[in-house]
Amino acid sequence: MMGNDTSQLNSLEIEEKATEITDFWAHHQATISDSCRYFSLKSDGSVSVFKGETILGPLWTASTPLEKFSNNLLKYRHPCIVRYISAWQQRSTFHLATEYVQPLAHVLSSQTPLQICIGLNNILQALVFLHEQASMSHNNISLSSIYVSGDGQWKLAGLQYLCPFSELNAAYLKHSRIHRYDKAVDPNEDSYEITSKVDQYAFAVLVEDVFKGHNDDEVPHLKEFKKYCRNYLQNPNPERRPNLSEVLRDNFFNHEFISIYKFLNFLPLKTEEEKSEFFSSILSNLKGYDEVTVAKQLGGLLLSRLTLLDQTARRDVLPFLLKPKNDRFINGECMGFFTLSVFKEHVKPRLLQLFGVRDGQIRMLLLSHFTKFVHVFTHEELSQHILPELLVGIKDTDDSLVASTLICLSELVPILGADTVVGGKRSKLFTDGRPKSTTTKSDSELFKVNKGLTDFHCSERIYPVNTGTSTYDQNMSLNERPSPVGGESNDDIDTVLELNRNANIVSEDEWDDWENTNQQLVSVSLEQSSDMLIENKISIETNLGKELINNDTVKTENGKATTHSTLLHKAAVEAKKNMVDISELDIKNQKVDVTKKNDEIDFFADMMPVIEKQKVVTVNDNTPDFIHKLNFIPDEGDDENEAWGENWNE
Structure with a gap:
């Protein structure tokens, strides 16, 4: 008996539902979670497990059919025979674990004629091995004794009827006939003196079964091969049946x-x-x-x-x-x-x-x-299968292998993320050092940003003369930036606007040479701006006087003649006085009484520094204890040793 309770594979999980049930065993699919990754094409540890109960009979006196099948798989190894993995006895049930296989009858309908041709070639090679190398007769060639592995290869099984040619006789064939494929059994088998050609007859029946429903022209030389099987492999005279090694030389197996x-x-x-x-x-x-x-x-x-x-x-x-x-x-x-x-x-x-x-x-x-x-590959396959193997490669002593592995790891970073590939905690250690002025906006865009609204062309006049809108409302809509000093009067609003326009013109002229600016150019620009401010103010006051003379006059309540622009100016001043806004607390927005004509406005009134007189503390130098540094008396509640760093009492 093969195996025992301790030979069972570790972490084996057997499916409850059987894939196939025969007279001798039940075929289940199973997986081994911790090893055996090469037992199936999927590399997931898939295996097949055959479970068989004890059966009594003349052929199974020494062992059960499944035990005999297991023993022959273990003894006769061939690439075209189902691969043996392990076997063990559990209570009254015998277990056989093999590579992952499926019954041929379950997948035959999906097989192409070329696949069937290659499958028959595999079965024929396995039979030649048993006949010529092991001197054994299979005695059960049929669809039920053939399985398909995970990679699509046909594998020979059903070795429970296997016996040496020396023991093959009519009595043995008679005892086994009850479980063999009836169609593959020669009707005159009992009358033959030569019993060594049983597998030839069964193989010819197999060829007919697997190509049922296919045309003879789908595979080269198929029609001729079928005729060859009927005339030679199924010949009533066993002596005229050729050896299976000769069948391999047929044209059907050599296209x-x-x-x-x-x-x-x-x-x-x-x-x-x-x-x-x-x-x-x-x-x-x-x-x-x-x-x-x-x-x-x-x-x-x-x-x-x-x-x-x-x-x-x-x-x-x-x-x-x-x-x-x-x-x-x-x-x-x-x-x-x-x-x-x-x-x-x-x-x-x-x-x-x-x-x-x-x-x-x-x-x-x-x-x-x-x-x-x-x-x-999927993310799971990359992270659980490919990545661990690549990480092994970076620890190798071959520099070329390590360099190539690192290149492949870089390909996984965009897919899996650096946290998965590199691992560990990461932090931002590099910053973007590109100049913002050159990367975020072009030179033309920066030029437009620095220009005021008055510099852009407009279809209407910004300051209409004969309208009821106040100058203050017009200026508010323009949202002009006030002077940094913050002390301009309302009379100087137009002056400030004109200064901003002139300053922008200066900045536009100097924009192309901004990379070569220095302190000398800055000081010159400031002096030019100051001179321009004085000239513009004088020009504006002159023009304003001329406008007051030329404009139409109207009568006020006091009977004095007043220009239209003067009325607009007073309305703006009154509206500004009545405006309640938190911005009025800003020094830049302080209200100035412009009704005083002769008083000169002090723009630096709020900037006068407050200088406090220095307090002088007299110290009595006549005190004899003053010169001793240890006579310091700390404040009440303070630690006398605080901030000294050492104990002065010692």
């Missing part, structure tokens, strides 16, 4: 697609010249086939270790396989071989496996093409 498959399978046996010639033309030969079939059947072989290490394949094949097909990169760049959907389904799982391989050459190859396929 172009299968030849490529066989070459990749036996790549270690090929010479360098053969491999160079093969990889230089393989992609052009595969373009005529369905890409899904190519990805399923050849994807694993094209990304195998031996292919990745071959120099010709690294130059002529892998750059196309490791890049999804995208029509946007036609000009100047190579096109990918697989479309994005096929790449994600069949190539991406293998890339996840390859990142776990600790081979420097393979890792460097993946890193060199990382930018081509990084976008096909």
Whole structure:
């Protein structure tokens, strides 16, 4: 009996619902969470578990059918036979864990004719191995004894009827017939003296079953091969049935697609010249086939270790396989071989496996093409599978490997974020040192900002003469900036506006040379502005006097003649006096009585400094204790030792 209670795999979770139930066992899917990432294509620890109860019978006196199946899987290892993992007994139930497989009957309808052709080739190779290398007869070739692995390869199972040719006789076949596939059993099997050709007859029946519903022209030489199976493999005379190794030489198993498959399978046996010639033309030969079939059947072989290490394949094949097909990169760049959907389904799982391989050459190859396929992974796959493997690479002693790894990590920063890639707490250590004047606004925009509203062209006059709007309201709408001194009277409002315009003109003239400004230019500009202020004020007062003389006069309540502009001026003064606003508390907005004609306004009245007289404290030098520094008396409540730093009492 194989195994015991302690041989059960750790962290094994078996699904309750069975995938398949036969006379001998129930087939369940399961996962191993902590290991066995290579048991399935998905790298998620998926496995298959077969559970079988004890069955009595003439063939199972020494062991149950599942135990015999387990023993033969463990003993006869072949790439085309289901891979054994572990077996154990739990109470009265025997458990067998194998690689992840599915029954062929469940997926046969989705198989293409080329996939079926390659699948039959795999089963035939497994049978040749059993017949010629192990001298064993399978005795149960049928759909129920064939499984499909996670990467789409057909695998032979059903080894519970396996026996040596020396023990194969009519009695053995008679005892096992009750559980064998009836259609695959030769009706005249009991009458034959030669019993070593049982598997040939069953294989011919299998070919007929798997190609049911397909046309004979879908696969090269299919029609001829079916005829060959009926005439030779199912010949009533067992002596005329050929060995299965001869069947492998038929044209049906040697057309172009299968030849490529066989070459990749036996790549270690090929010479360098053969491999160079093969990889230089393989992609052009595969373009005529369905890409899904190519990805399923050849994807694993094209990304195998031996292919990745071959120099010709690294130059002529892998750059196309490791890049999804995208029509946007036609000009100047190579096109990918697989479309994005096929790449994600069949190539991406293998890339996840390859990142776990600790081979420097393979890792460097993946890193060199990382930018081509990084976008096909999800955030979870990048953070949980790719990133941990890349972080291992930066600790290697190979400087080239570390440098390439750091480049690939930089590609993950925009996708996963720096917190995930770098880790740890980050803070802003760098600032933007670009000049704001050159980065935020252009020179023309800055020039416009410094210009007042009066400098822009307007369709109407800013100061209409014959309207009822006060000058104060007009000025408020312009929102002009007052002088920094803050003491102008209302008579000087026009003067201030004119000064602002003149000052802006000066600044416009000097704007182009702002980079070469110095203190001398600034002082000269200030002196020119001061002179201009005096000249403009005199000019405005002269023009104002002329305007008062030329304007029409009106009679006031006192009977005095007054100009229209004088009335507007008084209305503005009255409105300003009655205005209640917090801005009036500002020294710049203090009210000035402009009714006094002869009083001169002191603009610096509020800026007069207050100088307090220095207080002089007389000290009695006659006190004898004054000269001693230790006679200091602290204030009440203060610590006498405070702020001295040492204890002065000691």
